Amino acid sequence: MTSAAKLENAESLLDRALEVLTNGSQIDVRNLVRSLYPAEAAHILEALDPERRAKLWSMIPPGVIGQILVEVNVEVGAALLKITDRKDLIAATESMGADGMVDLLHVLPEPLLSQVMESIGVHNRNRIEKALSYGEHTAGGIMSDDVLTIRADVTLDVVSRYLRLRGNIPANTDSLIVVDRKEHFQGVLPLSQLLSHDPHTKVAAVMDTRIAGIPYRLPSREVAGMFERRKLLSAPVLADDGRVVGRITVEDVIGLIRDEADHSLMSMAGLSEEQDMFAPVVSSAKRRALWLGVNLLTAFLAASVIDLFEDAIQQIVALAVLMPIVASMGGIAGSQTLTLVVRGLALRQVSGSNAGRLLWKEISVGLLNGLLWAGVVAVVAGMWFHRPDIGILLGVAMLINLVCAALSGVAIPVLLDKMGIDPALAGGVLLTTVTDVVGFMAFLGLATLFLL
Amino acid sequence: MTSAAKLENAESLLDRALEVLTNGSQIDVRNLVRSLYPAEAAHILEALDPERRAKLWSMIPPGVIGQILVEVNVEVGAALLKITDRKDLIAATESMGADGMVDLLHVLPEPLLSQVMESIGVHNRNRIEKALSYGEHTAGGIMSDDVLTIRADVTLDVVSRYLRLRGNIPANTDSLIVVDRKEHFQGVLPLSQLLSHDPHTKVAAVMDTRIAGIPYRLPSREVAGMFERRKLLSAPVLADDGRVVGRITVEDVIGLIRDEADHSLMSMAGLSEEQDMFAPVVSSAKRRALWLGVNLLTAFLAASVIDLFEDAIQQIVALAVLMPIVASMGGIAGSQTLTLVVRGLALRQVSGSNAGRLLWKEISVGLLNGLLWAGVVAVVAGMWFHRPDIGILLGVAMLINLVCAALSGVAIPVLLDKMGIDPALAGGVLLTTVTDVVGFMAFLGLATLFLL
Structure with missing residues (x-):
């Protein structure tokens, strides 16, 4: 079996797991479990329905359940904790490093947390309590305290001998951190530098001082952006x-990058990126109900706008037929602008200082497309109902709505962001409210003014 | 200035750049440019309007423009190429490694590409032509050929001496690749192992053989998933x-992870993740026009459904007032399911084998929420128009539409994916068509049946 053949195609990982869990023997499942990296097991568990999830989970050795629990998303983790034996769980925390344990403790519910903390030795407990004291979504919360530091005034040979004496190097160490007597940060010594220079060279001569330290309070999404843009492997x-x-x-950061990008996508549909795809029906329904309820309110608001123009509709039924077109096109155009701005805000590429430029650009785009499609609908609707006047009013209403959509698509998320409200979550509801109300109001209002 | 203070808050990076570009002197801009990592410069360039973008670009030394061009998104890259001097560009390719050059060549338009290829020496040209022969979106296309290989039967001491003799190690080398006489992959030797073991140990004794090699044909998104789930720093x-x-x-992979997640978000609004936020108005408008046109067609389709029921609306205007509520709620519920499934497909957590389970779960959720909100709208609408019968029909229509929305929200993206069509891009349009048509048809149809 060559190594290339050993690599399972990632695409088939889930399918293979589903096949084994459905038709395989106990031994097949055990072999599957043994072949999986913890995050791969987590990936599969997230994609399984409750029964098969429980089946796979029961076959996972207690020694690795901790590593998997910190990888699955919050909701799936909670579901797995419910079907995990307490003794296994406490054993799992004991087999993890202090660092992994901190991640795990973040996902444990309160009663379990105290129980686990009691079973930990005093030294580790202090270390963990300190780690837990940092905010979960800050550099302090995601860092590991497993750091190898050296001094700048020793030779590379001394460093090499120290490492051999120590016998092990913390996982994913690509560089050693150089500090002074007071543990103050001086620079980093990449292992590759250590290995490629003359042993008599001083650390100070080859260390890299360009890398900036990360303040422990920096929000984790800023940390992720910094790693991404500076192409860091590690940073003190x-x-x-x-x-x-x-x-x-x-490694600490890749998950954050994925989560942040997923957050915008899921929030715009009123979902959470920590969603369990196979959550029980009742709890899924409950959570979505809120979102539907909010949207129902806005739909009633739009309906009450239509209600103002009952007379017009009664006299010209074509208005009722055509009015959803205006609202729908406004919604589509607005959500394009909204998505662009929401992503820009998440990536920190939109801020107060360039939002104005973006606003003008989007309004211009809305105006151009408004003119184009207003012309098209004017002709089509005019011919459909043999009423050129209705066609023209439809076109004008659409032009008005597309410009409003562009305006709201920029202004709403930027203002929400300034107010500290998640623009991805709240932006869409507010935007469709605007485009529905403006759309119906413009079309039916113009019709009332000019046609009745 | 301590290192912690030296770190600019990432949040203010864009604002600082905008401030310097608007009010700063030439020297301020030059200092800004000097302080930026290439991907940071790329990040800022993407967020600038054309004038300030050109200003910043003109201040960037020719030696780094190549590194920045490979970091910006495709559209912004094309815009920058238009304002780049050809001589500078050719100089830029010359100062890059073969590896970076390949990335850059991927973004160059045809006439420029041939010109650059001619200016490259024969040895490098062969290397580059080979690299370009791999598919851009495969492991071969993103890999670097800058590999340090060693044999398993030598001692660590020999390896260390070899590295010192060589004097430099390719960037981001965390491990050496162990091969046999025929260059066949055997395993990897992490630098940390090399440093922490006795120099007389054989490579074979400490090398890691669990890491699988990546077939050069593996699609790059599978590569990204593998790095993410196996927490790899590098792989042969x-x-x-x-x-x-x-x-x-x-590093090669982080950008892919970000792009893949962004792709779903942007496609669902008919946008591209390679979009230039500040593209010229006319070209932005042109590209969005297509999306609006497609949606206009579906809006006319929905309107023609309403048109079938002109009589009903003429007799009971309340129907026109209430009908958008049914369509809107269906659209919202459907897009929740659609988003869940689109993300699941992108992450390979939804496949043919678990889609059936997901379908039943989503339909059950739709049914529960349908019952809940059907009850609410029945009461509210019934009281509003003093017509309990209309309220009840509205509720029934909404229930039908929410179940249809759940069904389409799962079925549409799964089928599109099977047909090789991007479900994120096409799913939304198809889904709203279904929820609009079903919504209007159910409500107005029921009203025609029972109320006229």
């Missing part, structure tokens, strides 16, 4: 006085 | 016969 985390308190590696 | 790329042909590092 510093206290306010410049002391090195920990280290963040690119 | 293998030819069909198991020979090592290159190496992929986590």
Whole structure:
């Protein structure tokens, strides 16, 4: 079996797992479990229905359940905790490093948390309590305290001998952190530098001082952006006085990048990126009900606008036939602008200082497309109902709505962001309210003014 | 200035750049440029309007423009190429490694490409032509051929001496690749292992053989998933016969993870993740026009459904007032399911084998929420128009539409995916067509049956 053949095609990972769980023997399942990396197991567990999820989970050795629990999303984790034996769980925390344990403790519910904390030795407990004291979504919360530091004034040979004496190097160490006597950050020594230079060279001569330390309070999404844009493999985390308190590696950060991007997508549909795809029907329905309820309110608001123009509709039924077109096109155009701005805000590429330029650009685009499609609908609707006047009013209403949509598509998310409200979550509801109300009001209002 | 203070808050990076570009002197701009990593410069360039973008670009030294061009998104890259001096561009390719050059060549338009290829020496040209022969979106296309290989039967001491003799190690090397005489992949030797073991140990004794090689043909999105789930820092790329042909590092992959997640978000609004936020108005308008046109067709389709029931509306105007509520709620509920499934498909967590389970779950959720909100709208609408019968029909129509929305929300993206059509792009249009048509048809049809 060559190594290339050993690699299972990622595409078939889920299908293979489903096949084994449905038709395979106990031994097949055990072999599957043994072949999986923890995050691969997590990936599969997230995609399984409750029965097969429970089946797979029961076959996973207690030694790795901790590593898997920190990988699955919050909801799936909660579902798995419910079917996990408490003793296994406590054993799992004991077999993890302090660092992994902190991640795990973040996902444990309160009663379990105290129970686990009691079973931990004093030294580790202090370390963990300290780690838990950092905000979960800050550099301090995601860092590991497993750091190898060296001094700048020793030779590479001394460093090499120290590493061999130590015998092990923390996982994913690509560089050593250089500090002074007071543990203040000086620079980093990449292992590749250590290996490619003369052993008599001083650390100070080959260390990299360009890498900036990360303040422990920096929000984790800023940390992710920094790793992404500076192409870091690891970076030291510093206290306010410049002391090195920990280290963040690119592995800690990849999940954050994925989550952040997913957050915009899911929020725009009123969902959470921590959603369990196979959550029980009742709890799924409950959570979605809120979103539907909010949207129902806005739909009634739009309906009450239509209600104002009952007379017009009674006299010219074509108005009722055509009015959804205006609202729908406004909604589509607005959501294009909204999506662009929501992503820009998430990536920090839209801010107060360039939003104005973007607003003018989007309004111009809305105006151009408004003119184009207003012309088209004017002709089509005019011919359909043999009423050119209705066609023209439809076109004008659409032009008005597309410009409003562009305006709201920029203004709503930027204002929400300034107010500290998630623009991805609240933006869509507000936007469709505007485009529905403006759409119906413009078309039916113009019709009332000019046709009755 | 301590290192912690040296770190600019990522949030203010764009604002600082905008401030300097608007009010700063030439020297301020030059200092800004000097402080930026290439991907940071790319990030800012993407967020600038054309004038300030051109201003910043003109200040960037020719030596780094190549590195920035490979970082910006496709559209912004094309815009920058238009304002780049050809001589600078050719100079830029000359100062890049073969590897970066391949990335850059991928973004160059045809006439420029041939011109650059001519200016390259024969040795490099062969290397580059080989690299370009791999598909751009495959492991071969993203790998670097800058690989350090060693044999399993030598001691760590020999390896260390070899590295020192060589004097430099390719960037982001966290491990050396162990091969046999025929260059066939055997395993990897992490630098940390090399450093922490006795120099007399054989490579074979400490190398890691669990890491699988990546077939050069594997699609890049599978590569990204593998790095993400196996927490790899680097992995060898293998030819069909198991020979090592290159190496992929986590840096090559982070951008892919970001792009893939962005793709779903942007496509669902009919946008591209390679969009230039500040593209010229006319070309933006042109591209969006297509999306609006497609949606206009579906809006006319929905209107023609309403038109079938002109009589009903003429007799009971309340129907026209209430009908958008049914369509709108269906659209919202459907897009929740659609988003869940589109993300699941992108992450490979939804496949033919679990789509059936998901379908039943979503339909059950739709049914529950349909019952809940049908009850609410029946009461509210019944009281509003003093017509309990209309309220009840509205509720029934909504129930029908929410179940249809759940069904379409799962079925449409899964079928599109099977047909090789991007479900994120086409799913939304098809879904709203279904929910609009079913919504209007159910409500107005029931009203015609029972109320006229």
